[in-house]
Amino acid sequence: MPVFYTFIDSPLGPLRLVGDGHALSGLTMSEHRHAPDTKGDWIREDAPFEATRSQLDEYFAGRRSTFDLVTAPAGTAFQQRVWQALQQIPYGQAESYGQLAERIGSPKAARAVGLANGRNPISIVIPCHRVIGAGGQLTGYGGGLERKRWLLDHETQNRSVARDAVS
Structure with missing residues (x-):
């Protein structure tokens, strides 16, 4: 399954979004501890992250308190x-x-x-x-x-x- 990523602007600086086109698996800031490096086989694509971008815009505008996104964080x-x-x-x-x-x-x-x-x-x-x-x-x-x-x-x-x- 491909891994997509994009960057969006925010009041905290650029945010990197990572996912598979269905679920969000990463959201990191510049100079973020423990953030994985962008891999050579990752595909830069904005389209898979439109809902995430929209909800983050609402959050930063003070109009959203919860997120309604499919997430897939990898961990123990x-x-x-x-x-x-x-x-x-x-x-x-x-x-x-x-x-x-x-x-x-x-x-x-x-x-x-x-x-x-x-x-x-x-x-x-x-x-x-x-x-x-x-x-x-x-x-x-x-x-x-x-x-x-x-x-x-x-x-x-x-x-x-x-x-x-x-x-």
């Missing part, structure tokens, strides 16, 4: 559990690594949750930016802490607008 069973749980953190809110570990039934696995969170291949859509340190401090983010702060501030500022809009 534990990572998949963490990434599923990330999608349950409400827009405009944050949760600690320990709270997330507790919620997935692994209360002693906060560090492992943090590692899985850091390996999330579909940033923003799978909202790993909503996970913070136990004392409320911002900790690690593949796209950089300044982008994590921006995303959290953006959601806090648009919480009431986005909930009333398309979601």
Whole structure:
């Protein structure tokens, strides 16, 4: 199955989208930790990402609080559990690594949750930016802490607008 990719502009800088034409498997920022290099056999194509682009535009405009996209993040069973749980953190809110570990039934696995969170291949859509340190401090983010702060501030500022809009 071919792998397609494209780049879109955002308030956070260029975003790279990766997928197979049906499901989104990657969304990374420039200078993103753990982002795979674009492979030589990947095909640059915009068309497979029109829905993703549209929903991200709505999100950045403050008119969307959830995404309705087919995703296919590749990872271990534990990572998949963490990434599923990330999608349950409400827009405009944050949760600690320990709270997330507790919620997935692994209360002693906060560090492992943090590692899985850091390996999330579909940033923003799978909202790993909503996970913070136990004392409320911002900790690690593949796209950089300044982008994590921006995303959290953006959601806090648009919480009431986005909930009333398309979601």
